[in-house]
Amino acid sequence: MSQDTSRPGRLLRAPESFLSNDFVKTVNKDGLDEQRRDWMRKAFTAAAAGVAGIGAVRAADPGFIGDPNILELPPWTTSLGLPVAHRGYGMPAKYEMNLMRRESPGLASVAQASVAFTPLQGLFGIITPSGLHFERHHQGWVEIDPSKHRLMINGLVKTPKVYTMDDLMRLPQVSRIHFIECGANTAMEWGNVAVPTVQYTHGMLSCSEYTGVLLSTLLEDCGIDLKRAKYLLAEGADGSSMTRTIGIERALDDAMVAFGSNGEMIRPENGYPLRLVVPGVQGVSWVKWLRRLEVGDQRYGAKDETSGYADLMPDGMLREYSSIQEAKSVITSPSGGQTLLDKGYYNVTGLAWSGRGKVKRVDVSFDGGNQWQTARLETPILSKALTRFNIGWVWNGEPAILQSRVIDDTGFVQPTYGQLRAVRGTRSVYHNNAIQSWKVAASGEVSNVQIS
Amino acid sequence: MSRSADRCMRMLVAVVLAWCASAASAGGYPGIGRAATQAEIKAWDIDVRPDFVGLPPGSGSVADGEMLWIEKCSSCHGDFGDANHVFPPLIGNTTLQDIETGRVAALKEGGTTRTTIMKMPTVSTLWDFIHRAMPWDKPKSLKPDEVYAVLAYLLNLAEIVPADFVLSEKTMAYAQSRMPNRNGMTRDHGMWDIDGKPDTANKACMKNCRPTVEVSSALPDFAKAAHGELLKQNREYGAIRGTRTMPETKDEAVEEVSKVPTAPLTANGCLGCHGIEGKIIGPGFQQVADKYKGKADEAEYLKGRIRNGGAGTWGDVAMPPMAQLSDADLDLIVRWLIDGAPR
Numbered sequence: 141m142s143q144d145t146s147r148p149g150r151l152l153r154a155p156e157s158f159l160s161n162d163f164v165k166t167v168n169k170d171g172l173d174e175q176r177r178d179w180m181r182k183a184f185t186a187a188a189a190g191v192a193g194i195g196a197v198r199a200a201d202p203g204f205i206g207d208p209n210i211l212e213l214p215p216w217t218t219s220l221g222l223p224v225a226h227r228g229y230g231m232p233a234k235y236e237m238n239l240m241r242r243e244s245p246g247l248a249s250v251a252q253a254s255v256a257f258t259p260l261q262g263l264f265g266i267i268t269p270s271g272l273h274f275e276r277h278h279q280g281w282v283e284i285d286p287s288k289h290r291l292m293i294n295g296l297v298k299t300p301k302v303y304t305m306d307d308l309m310r311l312p313q314v315s316r317i318h319f320i321e322c323g324a325n326t327a328m329e330w331g332n333v334a335v336p337t338v339q340y341t342h343g344m345l346s347c348s349e350y351t352g353v354l355l356s357t358l359l360e361d362c363g364i365d366l367k368r369a370k371y372l373l374a375e376g377a378d379g380s381s382m383t384r385t386i387g388i389e390r391a392l393d394d395a396m397v398a399f400g401s402n403g404e405m406i407r408p409e410n411g412y413p414l415r416l417v418v419p420g421v422q423g424v425s426w427v428k429w430l431r432r433l434e435v436g437d438q439r440y441g442a443k444d445e446t447s448g449y450a451d452l453m454p455d456g457m458l459r460e461y462s463s464i465q466e467a468k469s470v471i472t473s474p475s476g477g478q479t480l481l482d483k484g485y486y487n488v489t490g491l492a493w494s495g496r497g498k499v500k501r502v503d504v505s506f507d508g509g510n511q512w513q514t515a516r517l518e519t520p521i522l523s524k525a526l527t528r529f530n531i532g533w534v535w536n537g538e539p540a541i542l543q544s545r546v547i548d549d550t551g552f553v554q555p556t557y558g559q560l561r562a563v564r565g566t567r568s569v570y571h572n573n574a575i576q577s578w579k580v581a582a583s584g585e586v587s588n589v590q591i592s
Numbered sequence: 593m594s595r596s597a598d599r600c601m602r603m604l605v606a607v608v609l610a611w612c613a614s615a616a617s618a619g620g621y622p623g624i625g626r627a628a629t630q631a632e633i634k635a636w637d638i639d640v641r642p643d644f645v646g647l648p649p650g651s652g653s654v655a656d657g658e659m660l661w662i663e664k665c666s667s668c669h670g671d672f673g674d675a676n677h678v679f680p681p682l683i684g685n686t687t688l689q690d691i692e693t694g695r696v697a698a699l700k701e702g703g704t705t706r707t708t709i710m711k712m713p714t715v716s717t718l719w720d721f722i723h724r725a726m727p728w729d730k731p732k733s734l735k736p737d738e739v740y741a742v743l744a745y746l747l748n749l750a751e752i753v754p755a756d757f758v759l760s761e762k763t764m765a766y767a768q769s770r771m772p773n774r775n776g777m778t779r780d781h782g783m784w785d786i787d788g789k790p791d792t793a794n795k796a797c798m799k800n801c802r803p804t805v806e807v808s809s810a811l812p813d814f815a816k817a818a819h820g821e822l823l824k825q826n827r828e829y830g831a832i833r834g835t836r837t838m839p840e841t842k843d844e845a846v847e848e849v850s851k852v853p854t855a856p857l858t859a860n861g862c863l864g865c866h867g868i869e870g871k872i873i874g875p876g877f878q879q880v881a882d883k884y885k886g887k888a889d890e891a892e893y894l895k896g897r898i899r900n901g902g903a904g905t906w907g908d909v910a911m912p913p914m915a916q917l918s919d920a921d922l923d924l925i926v927r928w929l930i931d932g933a934p935r
Binding site for chain 2: 235236238239240242244245246249250251252253259261262278279280292293294299300301302303307310311332333334335336337339340360361373375379380381382383387389390393420431432434436438439440441442443446447450451452453454455456457458459460461462463464466473474476477478479480481486487495496501503507508509510511512513541545547550552553554555556559560562563564567571579585586587588589590591592
């Protein structure tokens with residue numbers, strides 16, 4: 141191994157470093173024959189796998205002639221490509237299969253009542269690819285025949301009605317970008333650090349462009365009794381037929397029944413063909429496979445608003461109907477479980493969001509919260525949607541602690557763990573929106589830490 | 593009513609219904625949706641509110657409930673609702689004192705497993721949920737009397753009702769008056785209203801905010817690999833690499849070809865109970881393959897066990913019969929098992 145590999149943060153050498161001095165000299169003298177080409181390929185394969193042990197020449201060295209990736213035209217440059225519609229439904233490149241939805245081992249003993257987390261560590265922008273949207277099911281997911289799906293609205297309405305998908309897709313349509321975050325996102329971190337990467341700390345978070353019909357449109361169509369209506373019960377068509385109470389203010393504001401997501405029909409794991417979208421409110425209220433809405437004058441006390449999704453406070457009281465996802469942010473790269481390649485420049489990037497409105501500002505600290513700089517926000521900056529932030533950073537090889545802190549347009553500043561625990565203790569499970577810390581070691585390894 | 597009068601009446605009803613339906617959509621969106629029938633509403637409007645609106649009449653005793661429980665519920669929840677191997681325990685950690693006060697003391701003290709009955713303020717919720725979602729693999733199969741019975745058994749386990757109790761729509765209020773955590777819920781917080789008051793009020797300090805920074809919690813080394821090889825959970829090019837958490841293997845780059853019959857195993861819920869290598873609720877497929885390796889009638893035997901279900905070989909939890917499995921899928925799964933159930 142070259143001495144460079146033992147330098148702080150020098151995880152990988154430049155590819156050309158994997159050619160030996162002797163090899164380069166031979167090539168200079170005799171040119172590249174087939175055998176030497178083969179040698180070079182092997183050296184690069186080994187380099188790509190991070191296991192090379194050949195003596196190194198650097199680009200700056202006098203014997204360096206050039207990168208074989210440039211000198212040797214690769215097969216994709218020297219062959220005929222594939223035809224159109226080779227894949228009727230396109231897929232990511234085969235090199236991208238490391239970024240998958242994944243379960244956190246030990247979180248649930250049955251996969252039908254578990255969570256698969258979104259790999260935030262590798263995503264860009266604000267839209268979550270539909271196939272990487274996080275999953276949380278209560279009794280498994282189902283694939284509903286849309287021609288047999290019905291939405292019923294009953295209760296305090298003039299005319300209880302039934303809508304088919306044909307009906308719903310004829311009504312006035314809206315398309316809006318919103319984040320969805322499970323109330324239990326970051327739950328495992330209330331007491332102490334428990335999981336290694338941002339996928340598991342914050343991956344019950346996704347953001348999509350939803351297309352559907354505003355709830356207000358449907359409720360007015362049924363003749364909602366606005367004098368008596370205070371709550372809405374939403375109910376799923378799956379085996380669990382999960383129910384949640386929605387406040388009528390939320391329902392009539394910007395809530396919608398969505399069939400579209402990111403330009404296509406919503407995916408089965410996320411409620412195909414119809415899910416409730418309640419912007420700013422925790423994901424459990426966004427009832428999937430939505431079959432029924434009941435307008436009522438009392439809260440419904442559903443299983444997932446009593447024994448679950450109630451926040452245990454230090455005095456032993458359970459906060460019920462805690463719904464809004466308050467402002468929160470996290471740096472997604474560099475983040476826990478990653479290792480920096482080398483000293484030098486990095487684009488530090490992350491996500492910020494608020495269930496109460498828009499992101500106004502994001503500050504980033506590289507020293508555990510002593511000094512802060514304001515990050516650049518990417519557009520669009522939308523209400524109750526993820527907002528992407530970026531900030532440049534030159535890593536000098538010294539240990540560092542990275543943090544981000546969002547301020548939303550209500551003026552609310554994301555809390556520290558100390559501030560949050562002072563009110564809620566460490567056992568409340570839900571609604572952990574504390575500032576996340578990532579420690580960068582001298583080796584370049586980034587890990588999940590909490591600071592005091 | 594005579595036939596002609598009957599027909600006349602029906603026509604009248606039809607006309608009135610048609611008029612109602614058209615009136616319903618006479619608002620902004622003609623031709624969209626239709627009025628729900630009473631039968632349709634009855635079929636789907638199954639929710640039971642804390643004030644018992646929606647609770648159907650019926651009854652069930654603790655004794656009846658115990659029999660149903662053992663048959664339909666205990667494999668996941670344990671004979672006494674205290675099992676922890678599939679779901680968090682339902683019953684336990686409440687006291688007679690809690691039933692008096694309506695506050696579960698253990699919730700304040702902490703340090704104990706939080707059972708469902710510790711948190712649950714409303715008996716209506718238990719009735720509603722058992723009725724709509726249980727049993728786990730056959731939701732909505734329990735009749736109202738059976739729901740009353742199963743719930744009576746649970747309430748008796750929690751000492752809320754006596755052993756000779758009969759739970760009915762008339763005695764639900766009594767059970768409610770003794771729910772151990774009925775006074776343990778609060779709505780005093782700012783997280784229901786969009787403009788509610790937050791719990792915290794951090795300030796956006798920019799300079800010299802925290803002169804000393806100490807790490808108070810970090811992931812111990814032994815836990816780093818608990819989530820698998822992080823190198824393989826990040827791109828292998830770009831600004832960073834995933835941190836290596838597992839020992840290097842020689843042919844890491846070579847992707848194994850999956851032979852697991854994922855489609856039928858997923859479609860029939862097999863993977864909910866069986867891991868490929870190890871036990872989840874039932875044995876791992878490779879454990880099954882090992883056990884019956886070389887058995888003379890292995891294929892027929894495995895097909896029979898999968899088709900008909902059973903219990904006792906691997907533990908007390910019964911495997912439900914897989915009658916719905918097609919012959920082709922059954923063949924595929926059994927051939928894979930005979931091959932040793934490779935990944």
